[in-house]
Amino acid sequence: MASQAQNQNLTRSDFFSKFAQVYVRQTGHSTLDILSDVITDNVQASAHPIGPDSVVHDTAAGPGVGGAALVACLPKDQLPKEMLVSDSVAMMVAAARESLVASPLSHVECKELDSQDLSSVPDNYFTHSIDNFSIQTFARPNDALRETYRTLRPAGLAIVTCWRRFAPMFIVHAAQRKVRPDVPLMPTPGPQFFEEGVLQKVVEESGFAKEGMTMLDKVLVVKDDENVAGLTMLMSGPLMVKAREGFTEEEEARWVESVRQSVKEEIEQFGGIRFEAYVLLATKSRAT
């Protein structure tokens, strides 16, 4: 019989398989837009910008979000000479391949890999590793960060992001309270990472020295109608079925309107759908 942990992993993997084709629209481009901002404003202004000599890994990449951000932010002649795009979910890898195959990235490989065990990748290989909004979904975040550290070259740069405020959860909880205030709210993956200091601690435990770390906060307020519609669809639809566990048919029928009302309240409060993120840039020390 499958253990509880195996079942949870299965569920997570099923969730991301279903998510693959609609991912960018239903995240309202939030992960892509924040990463693009980090690359433009922080990575390229750092002592370790990405350039034509770079070898980049986007781990737990979803449908190729890191590659898409690089293409959006960098001129063609500054794109990395080599890029590995990996995810443990086959449909995410397929979606990444589809979106990046005709991109100006010259040498990009899309591969099914577990971020927590990159044993097919040699030590000290990448100049840059991107781990964008995935740490909260890993069963073993410390192992993933340890692999990021191991596979980075000395002086290589890791870009690790996680949510401080994941807006869809606040909206879904508000919608749940309207329909069924008596049932427990839908749990959030990796809630410990919402707390200040947890991301730094995990990154430090994986081998990165404190002195090589820069911590940033980013805020994205999603206002664009298309992106608001995509996020609304995510929260209304089958991917948020857990929020409706135990609902009667009549309660199910009220869900879409309840989400719509909760989105409206979020926009009234913040001027849009408000995401807040922690961003950690961590350099591997030269002497390893």
Ligand SMILES: C[S@@+](CC[C@H](N)C(=O)[O-])C[C@H]1O[C@@H](n2cnc3c(N)ncnc32)[C@H](O)[C@@H]1O
């Ligand atoms: C929230 S999405 C983030 C995707 C992308 N990095 C982005 O910026 O939007 C989390 C991704 O992590 C992947 N994932 C979860 N556990 C994983 C693991 N152990 N190894 C590799 N990928 C994993 C999921 O399949 C999903 O694509």
